[in-house]
Amino acid sequence: MSDKSLMRIPRILISILLTSALAAAARAQTTTPAKPAAQTPGAVLPGSRVMRTFDFEETKLGNFDPTPMYWSKVVGRGYPAYSTGQFDHTVSRSANTSFMLNTKGGSVAYRYAPPPDKIIPIQPNTDYYILAFVRTSGLKHARADLTAWLADESGNLLLPTEVHSQAYTPSQGATVNGETWQVLYIFLPGPDEAAMGEGPTRAKSLVLQMGLSQPQQLEGAADDNLGKFAIYQQDIQGAVWFDDISVLQMPRVGVATHHSDANHAQPPVFNAGEPVELDRQLSDLTGDGQGGGGGGGGGGGP
Numbered sequence: 001m002s003d004k005s006l007m008r009i010p011r012i013l014i015s016i017l018l019t020s021a022l023a024a025a026a027r028a029q030t031t032t033p034a035k036p037a038a039q040t041p042g043a044v045l046p047g048s049r050v051m052r053t054f055d056f057e058e059t060k061l062g063n064f065d066p067t068p069m070y071w072s073k074v075v076g077r078g079y080p081a082y083s084t085g086q087f088d089h090t091v092s093r094s095a096n097t098s099f100m101l102n103t104k105g106g107s108v109a110y111r112y113a114p115p116p117d118k119i120i121p122i123q124p125n126t127d128y129y130i131l132a133f134v135r136t137s138g139l140k141h142a143r144a145d146l147t148a149w150l151a152d153e154s155g156n157l158l159l160p161t162e163v164h165s166q167a168y169t170p171s172q173g174a175t176v177n178g179e180t181w182q183v184l185y186i187f188l189p190g191p192d193e194a195a196m197g198e199g200p201t202r203a204k205s206l207v208l209q210m211g212l213s214q215p216q217q218l219e220g221a222a223d224d225n226l227g228k229f230a231i232y233q234q235d236i237q238g239a240v241w242f243d244d245i246s247v248l249q250m251p252r253v254g255v256a257t258h259h260s261d262a263n264h265a266q267p268p269v270f271n272a273g274e275p276v277e278l279d280r281q282l283s284d285l286t287g288d289g290q291g292g293g294g295g296g297g298g299g300g301g302p
Contacts, residue, residue, distance in 0.1 A: 055094060060205050067086060099241065107216070108211065109209050113216045128188040130186040130248070132165070134182055139235050139238035143168045145164060147208070147211065148186050149162050151207045163187070190252075216234065257278060273283070
């Protein structure tokens with residue numbers, strides 16, 4: 001087996017896993033979902049890849065506020081107080097409720113900021129996939145935006161881990177209950193075990209944000225050469241609906257090689273006839289991120 005073949009194995013396995021996840025999302029997008037079972041927001045489903053779901057059916061849980069439990073409005077420059085969000089019981093992908101973000105100028109976003117016992121915990125050596133179904137109305141420049149970060153033990157965002165969903169494109173949506181919904185998705189690489197150690201940057205949880213973002217809040221939306229004089233177009237009215245957000249834990253597969261020479265360069269070079277040992281690693285649905293692993297041997301190259 002050549003060095004290039006060895007390096008190609010983990011890429012192929014990861015591609016297969018991501019393709020399977022996208023295929024599942026596509027099937028869900030084109031299928032009218034059954035009414036979901038009652039569930040406390042933030043509950044973990046044992047034995048399932050779905051770590052957390054948000055279907056916004058919270059009236060039956062005793063939440064009569066206009067916003068979902070543990071989601072807080074983002075404040076700051078570009079996020080005016082007069083653009084807000086609220087439950088909408090007239091529009092939904094499943095059951096009876098969605099969460100609508102309504103702009104009257106500027107961006108509006110809500111971030112999942114729960115107490116410590118309701119966080120979305122992460123494990124080392126695992127990756128995460130987030131899906132959300134959205135629809136829009138009246139938007140020309142702004143768009144629906146799903147964002148995710150890793151956070152430390154105090155809930156502070158680890159900014160280098162920020163990941164955004166793909167751009168919302170209504171023509172790529174599917175009709176459900178007479179409305180066009182599109183699935184937004186994020187692949188968020190989890191931390192290696194070394195990043196889960198002690199210290200101020202320790203990764204502890206996953207943080208979500210759903211938003212209606214104007215071009216000024218979207219990266220690359222204007223000519224950066226103009227600096228503070230950049231001109232952004234924006235919508236002064238329009239809405240985005242979010243429904244059925246799911247956080248899934250994905251398996252992580254890796255293949256490493258062993259070599260008798262501890263100081264060899266990477267990737268290792270094996271002599272003709274020398275045995276090649278592979279260390280197969282799988283992290284999947286376990287509490288400590290160690291799903292299992294093993295080693296195997298193979299004959300040397302010609």
